[in-house]
Amino acid sequence: MMIQPTIVTKKAFQTIGISIITNNEIEMSSNGKIPHQWNQYFQEQITNQIPNKATQTETIALYSNYESDETGNYTYTIGVPVSTISNTPKNMTALTIPAATYAVFTTRKGPLSEIIAETWQDIWKWSKENNRAFTTDFELYDERTFNPNDAQVDIYIALV
Structure with a gap:
């Protein structure tokens, strides 16, 4: 069954994180870059290197700079919301x-590796x-994702 999104309006916000360019x-x-990026994020404790954090419990994975649509390249950034982007570390x-x-899609509760991929399948269908x-x-990864085997995530899709 497809998830029905909730429509929300959010104020502008800023984040700092680590980025890669990839596509779906x-x-x-088997050459996916995103899992490696998450490993780097945790192994290098990137969160601890980010200045001016606006929250202690949220991690955000952003999809930006879309070349076209879901078929093109995009920038994938893992980071945290911050109060200011001054003093962004060089890397x-x-x-x-x-x-x-x-449109906000809330995943079912389950293993992170499954629920994200599954919900994106729904989003691609929905976006047609x-x-x-x-x-x-x-x-948005928050306290609901502290147990990666029983997690729930909100996925925010920008609307025209």
Whole structure:
């Protein structure tokens, strides 16, 4: 059964994190870069290197700089919301996400590795009939994801 999104409007916000450029074709192959990026994020304790954190419990994975639509390249950034992007460390990316209206998909509870992929399948189906902006989308990881085997995530999809 497909998840029905909630529509929300969010104020602009800023994040700092680590970025890669990838696309869905790469991510669906055995050469996916995103799992390696998460490993780096945790192994190097990137969270602890980010200044001016606006929260202690949220991690955000952002999809931005879309080349076209879900078939093109995009920038994938794992980071945290911050109060200011001044003093961004040299090896990191600072992003300002403009105020926008989002369709928010809340995953079922389950293993992180399954629920994210499954919900994106729903989002791709949903976006065939809805107006995705392809500006900045993001996954919000909060206290509901502390147990990775029984997690729940909100995925924000920017609307036109």
